[in-house]
Amino acid sequence: MSDLKKMYNTLSQDPFPADMTVRLGEQELTFKKRTWEIEGETKGLRYGENPDQPAALYELVSGGLEFDGVKFRGEGQGLVSALTEEHMLQAGKHPGKTNLTDVDNALNILQYLYAKPAAVILKHNNPCGASWSEEGVGTALSNAFQADRIAAFGGAIVVNRPLTMEAVEVIDSAYFEVVAAPAFEEGTLEILKKRKNLRILQIPGIMDLEKLIGQPFLDIKSLMDGGMVVQFSFRNRILSAKDFIPAKADKDGSSYTARTPTTKEADDLLFAWAVEAGVTSNSVIFARDGVTTAIGTGEQDRVGCVELAVTKARTKYADLLAFDQFKMSIFELKLKALKDEEAAANLAAIEKKAADDKGGLTGSVLVSDGFFPFRDGVDLCMAQGITAIAQPGGSIRDNEIIQAVNEASPQVAMVFTGQRSFKH
Template sequence: MSDLKKMYTTLLHDSFPEDLRITLGNQELVYKKRTWNIGGEVRGLRYGENPDQPAALYEQVGGELILEGVAFRGPGQGLVSALTEEHMLQAGKHPGKTNLTDVDNALNILQYLSAKPCAVILKHNNPCGAAWTDDGIAEAVSRAFWADRIAAFGGAIVVNRPLTKEAAELINSFYFEVVAAPEFEPGVVDILKARKNLRILKIPGIARLDELARSPFLDIKALFDGGLVLQTSFQSRIRSEADFLPATAEKDGTIYTARKPSRKEMDDLIFAWSVEAGVTSNSVIFVRDGVTTGIGTGEQDRVGCAELTITKARTKYADLLAFKEQNMSIFELMLAARSDSAKAAALADIRRRAEEARGGLPGSVLVSDGFFPFRDGVDLCIAQGVTAIAQPGGSLRDFEVIRAVNEATPQVAMVFTGQRSFKH
């Protein structure tokens, strides 16, 4: 057992070169391997996605890429790749690839959410809880955590405003692997350092994410055979209410048009679509009052993704009741209920209330990263109390989907995004 545990704390040696150069036609991009002096040792990444995979992190330090007049992000715009010892306020366990890519995907989401204090919690490179609010960063942290406290365990939490003492105390009361912020208020780092293995990252560039969001980056995907796919990074076209398109479709000479969302629904849809940029497809996201109420990720069919997300929402809701009322997780309560009649009664009551509350989904809006090929997924979500939906549009059955929201009582709103948001 001790040897197995050691596997996760061992730093792997990597033989990757100090410099990396990529030539695209007559343009050359120059990268330098990122290393840190931690505890007297100069090392790069602890390891890659798994403990037996050597890995290296590179920062772009030279060259520029311009394609068809579009300038891509370049040197001097690094965030995670530009981290130095100065930014690692506490290294904790030496960082590995998954820690930093979780933070990176949080920044990918936060680039569209600069308008309000926002917190995103990442686990396995997917958001498990996200919230934005006018009530300050501590409230955003709290709401993001309670959106899914189960998945938040051992995750990375990233905020877009200076971290306050109130927020730090909440973070310290639970288990996180990484916390990142543009700045930390006086005394906050001392609070966080009570968790010796916590990685505390100061990333000043978070304060200018809205500037970076204006230009794409070069997105490189490696194939199993060693080949590469290069693409322009995804850029959300939904930055304001005016960017949504009316949900309309024509079938056999009949025009179908959906209700326009209210201002509050629009605000939640903008937030949900921004979070969607960091979610593995096929996915759907439920949001209410600026907080994720359900996040479905990486499923093969859209209605199946909606079904699993709804099931998860009920479990998370029941867990929240169990934690606050019984001081144990829903799974601990299930175990205790096997031999304790009082716990069994409490479990039955909690499950009943979670079902009646439909997992806290009523009043939520919904976004889908791809269009609905059939109305079944829409009907399923409407049954959970969804009030507004945003989706790309473009399906042959858009008219059926619009008809579904129009037939709902009360009528459900729908808009099109005009773009798909797949993330593979």
């Protein structure tokens, strides 16, 4: 067992060269491998996705691309890949691939949430909780953490405003692997650095993320045969509530129109669609008051996404109740309930309340990264008490989906995004 534990503490010396060049036609990109001087030793990435996979991080240092009149992100715009020793305020066990790709995907989401202080907590390259709030990053981070206290364990926290003492209180209450922010208020680092394995990253460019919107990067998907698929990266077209498209459809000579979202519903839909940019497909996101209330991700069917999100929401809700009342997780309470009648009664009461309260989903809005091919997923969403939906539109059954929301009491609003947000 000691040998198995050792593999996670072993640095994988990568064999990759110091430089890399990518040429597409006559256009060329030059990259430099990123290494850091840590404790008197030159270190690159800790390892790749797994400890037995050597890996290297490369920063684009020269060159640029332009296709079909669209200029791509280029040199001088580095964020995660541009991290230096100065920005690595504490290396912890120093970052591996998954630590940095989690931070990168958080930035992918936060670029669309620049209008308010926001926080995202990621695990396995998916957000487990996200929030934005006019009350500041402390409130946003607390909300994001409460959205999924279970999955947040060992996660990466990224905020889009200087980290405050209020935010540090949240971080200090649980175990996290990475914290990244554009800056750190006085006194916060002293507390954070008490956790020696915590990776603390300062990324000043977070404050200017909105400048990257609309400018794609070269997205490369490698195939198992050594081939590659290259594509323009996803570009979110919903940057304000007015960018949503009214949900309308015509079928057999009849026209169908959905209710328009209220201002509050539209704001929550805007927030949730921004978070959707960083969620693995198929996926749906429930959100209320600028906080994710459930995220269903990585499912093969649309209704399965909703079922997963609903089930997870009830578990997370029950966990919050258990922690608030008994200072133990729902799983610890279940274990205690096996031998303790009082604990069993407490567990039953908590599980009943979680079911009665629909996992806290009532009043949420919902976004879906793809259109609903059938109304079953929509009906299941509405059974949880949602009030509005945003989805790409374009299904041959859009009329049936609009009929479904119009039949709801109270009537559920719906808009189209006019674009799909798949991420694989």
